[in-house]
Amino acid sequence: MTDTTAVLGYAWPLVVSPGEEVAFHLSSATLEEAEATLLRVRCADPDPDGPGLRLTAPGTPLDGLVALRHQPLHPGSCAIIPDAPALRRPGPLSVGCFLWPTAPLAGRQTILSRWRGDQGEGWRLGIDAEGCLEFEVGAHGQCWRVTAPQPLLEREWVFVGGVLDDAAGEIRVVQQSLDPQAGRDRSADAAAPGPRGVTWPEATALVIAAEAREGGETPLTEAHYDGKIDRPRLHATALDAAALRALCESLTPPPGDPNLIAAWDFARDIPTAHVRDLSANRLDGTLRHLPMRGMTGANWDGSTVQWTEAPHLYGAIHFHSDDMHDAGWSPDLRFTIPADWRSGFYALRLRARQGSDDPVESFVAFFVRAPLGQPRSKLALVASTATFLAYANSALRLDQVHAEAMLEGLLTLSRDDVYLQEHRELGLSTYDTHSDGSGWSYSTAKRPILNMRPRGATFNYGNDTHIIDWLEQIGQDYDIITDDDIHRHGAQLLAGYRCVITGSHPEYFSRAMLDAFDSYQRGGGRHIYLGGNGFYWRIGWHPTEPHSMEIRRGMNGLRTWEGEAGENALSFTGEPSGLWRSNGRPPQRLVGVGFDAQVFTRSYPYRWREEARDPRIRWMVEGIDLEKPLGDAGLRGGGAAGLEVDRVDATLGSPPHLLWLATADQLDYGGVPTLEELRTLHRGAMGDQNARVRADVAFFPTARGGAVFSTGSIAWACALSCDNYDNGVSRLTGNVLRRFLDPRPFEGFD
Known part of the structure; x- marks a missing residue:
């Protein structure tokens, strides 16, 4: 069997025009080099009963041996606040927030920290391996720790806090259940000896939902937390439990308080990767790996289901220990697309061990679009990049208990299937669930995607290349355009074509995309829809991050997970998500037929x-x-x-x-x-x-x-x-x- 995973990679940008540069970010844990060839894809499906793999090499300076190295992945979302003098302030400290843990027994996790894992210095509020709240302080080669006597409950809101009273030489933790009835009460507090006159480490970032493994402004992180965090606060006094909770409950703590170190409001700038501090210190931060925003906070009361209507009720971020947005790999190859290249599906092929019993053949896919505003044909075929991303690295074949019953046959596992089971750090699809059981809402292209390339699973990408193969067979010229370009440029991108083909499964559509097709058809455009289950889910594209899409499944439609109540609005746009049918625009209105x-x-x-x-x-x-x-x-x-x-x-x-x-x-x-x-x-x-x-x-x-x-x-x-x-x-x-x-x-x- 051909090894399709010994070398992996991704192309960035995913979509390029002639004259633009594409970079290939590669990694291999076992190979030192591979033979690289840039290919145009006619058919990506190796099925011997069909056309088979049909790939042509235009010949480029890129072709030849490429040196490889291992570039690891570091999953897990968090917020990073760069070091600042206010964070190094000596003396007492109070740390608090509202917490909704989703995997409290998954191992040691960190909620809020300014901690150096490589030195064991700083402070951290976290959860221990038994699911109990803990507050830890490290300094001068010593460590002080206090642990709550009762473990936290999964998916129950709780107020948590940690306090250092350096004058008394004491550290404390407090947890208060927000719904203490019917056996849910886990309220408790505890105290233990602590340091006096502690000095905090230099060059240490503050991290929310994880802890730093090293120094610097953008450190690698570990001990990632699974669950929601709402209204985290830092105060430079040893507050009692009531005062600390009152500080966390306040939506607008007084910025004039000289002891208020930080008060982050996650309800602000929800569509962005920024977290805003309301204190006078302005300790703003940046989110890593796209944790879920627009999430109900501890104060959500059911009065609205749209975060845009009452943002203050959506002050929580849901962090996941397996979030993956940007692999962060360095590029290994770069190539500028020649001006005369045809648009199309393209891929970088990487081969090694040819002639052995275990040959390597892996692909990194990308797309060359027709020059924007310069059609080269009267026909355009739309590459369904939104759908490709929605299904990117789907693990459903093994994770769904009913997969074989649905198919009425035994699963045949590919090398990609096995690899994905062993390497969830690649990040999964929007059909999968995180390790804490919540659904994946975001999908991005800055990571290896195993099922969007030749030889990959045939659903979507592979099936669509059969349309390309047919067009080539009948000698029909065409341009390739993509979903995300239609979203950005609208109907003007379609208007240059007499006819537009959508492929086998254009399932995921933003409002801008749907508006563009509606306008195109109303303006005399001709649309051939060669698929099924199209125009079904309403999605959002990230306002600034290319090739990043979002879906909220809600509680309607054919779905593999459901979101929490009140969380069906897209964080990228504020629009409702779910089915287009439920949003008043069923597919039948656009193309005459709809998924049944x-x-x-x-x-x-x-x-x-x-x-x-x-x-x-x-x-x-x-x-x-x-x-x-x-x-x-x-x-x-x-x-x-x-x-x-x-x-x-x-x-x-x-x-x-x-x-x-x-x-x-x-x-x-x-x-x-x-x-x-x-x-x-x-x-x-x-x-x-x-x-x-x-x-x-x-x-x-x-x-x-x-x-x-x-x-x-x-x-x-x-x-x-x-x-x-x-x-x-x-x-x-x-x-x-x-x-x-x-x-x-x-x-x-x-």
Whole structure:
């Protein structure tokens, strides 16, 4: 078996234009060098029943041996506040905050600290291995520690504090449960001997949700905390429990208090990586690895579910010990894209041990976009970078207990699957849960992504390259544009194209992206949607960090985790997340069809409906026998209708002029409806008894000569190449594409 993980990497930026530079950040724990080749990707799917891997080498100065080194990953989110004189103030100290721990028994964790792990000096408020609150002070080669007598409860708000009274030579901890009823009360305090006249270490950053392993303004960190922290405070006196809690409860502590060292307000600048200090010292900090913001605080009362309406109720940040936003690797190769290169899917191939029993072949994917505002074709294919990121490093195949039942077969594990199980530090997908059980809401491209590259899992990226392969096969020129560019540049990016194709699974869309497509179609643009389960989830893109997306799952839709109550608003934008259907814009309004079911057991053919014989669309079915099924062969389950499927539904916005051309409505018991389709549960909900579980092919004209053609199935793209590209799916798609590129209006429609 080919080793796909002996060398890993990522390209930055993920998307580049001709004339721009891309850098490759590589790492290997076992190899000293590899043979690098830059490739254009035509088909990334190695399935021998299909086209197979189709990669071409344009020839670049980059090609050749590249030296490798091991660049480790350092997961775990925290906030870093650079050292400042106010933090080195000698004398007494009080530290407090509200805490919502999600994994108190996961090992030693640090809540707030100005601690040097390499020297054992400073102070830290944390949780010990038994889940008990502890306050620790280290100085002059000695260490003093006090521990609360009762462990903290998981997912229960508690006020916590640590106090150094150097005049009395005592240290104290206090914890007070905010809901003390029904056995939840873990309120306790404890005291122990402490130092007198302590001196704090120099050049030591203050860290929230972790502790520093070393000195400096941006140290490596360890002992990461899992859970929420709300309103952390530092005070230069030895406060009693009531006074310290009052300080933490105050939303606006008086900045004129000369003993107030810091009072961080996480409800400010929620879309950013900044944490703001309200004290006169202005000890602002920076977040590392994108912990979750816009989270309900200890004072949230259910009066709103949008942080934008009452930010003061959303003063918590949820930190995770396995958060991963930026691998931080140094670049090993750099390359400027030649001005004459075609846009497309590209990858850096890295090979080693060729000719051995364990050859290495790994890929690092990136995208070359058409020059912004300078289309080179009348046709654009959209690279679904939002969806690729949403699924990046998905571990569901092994983490979902029902995966084999859903597939009705045994899992075949790849080297990527095994590696990901052993190396969760890569960061997982928005379908996975963190080590504390909460869902991953953010996904970024500044890390190795195993399932967005040739030879990777075929879902999404691999499936979409079958469309590229088909376009190349029929000799059709095209540009590649990307989701995040559509988000940033809007409808003007689409306007230069007579026709735009969205791929096999454009599931994740921001409002700006949806607005752009709506405007494009209203302005006469023609849209071919060759997939299923598209335009489903509402996402946000980070306002300043490229290729960083966010999803909040909420409590609706087909989902693998649910967010907490009140936390469905996107921290990047303040908009509600969840399904577009729940936000008043179901996919049927845009493309005529919308997600209704999964069918992973097998795929099926469509049967033609009478509308396919409408003389107004005779051009569409030219050369196709309407007496025969459509798509009775395919690489995904043996047919063109499968995996995830969409249906026509006038009640959800399918337009009146729509022609419902074909349907696959015999999906058997493996056709499982999406959760939003189930008002009540009954035995007739599955595809063998439910006529609403189906895949539909649809066409409708739009304004100003525009039109939409939709296939309603993820499996469609992987049926294009069957029988040497001579099949009904290929012929129908080709007929539609040629007509959509023809500027003549569609006649016979009002």
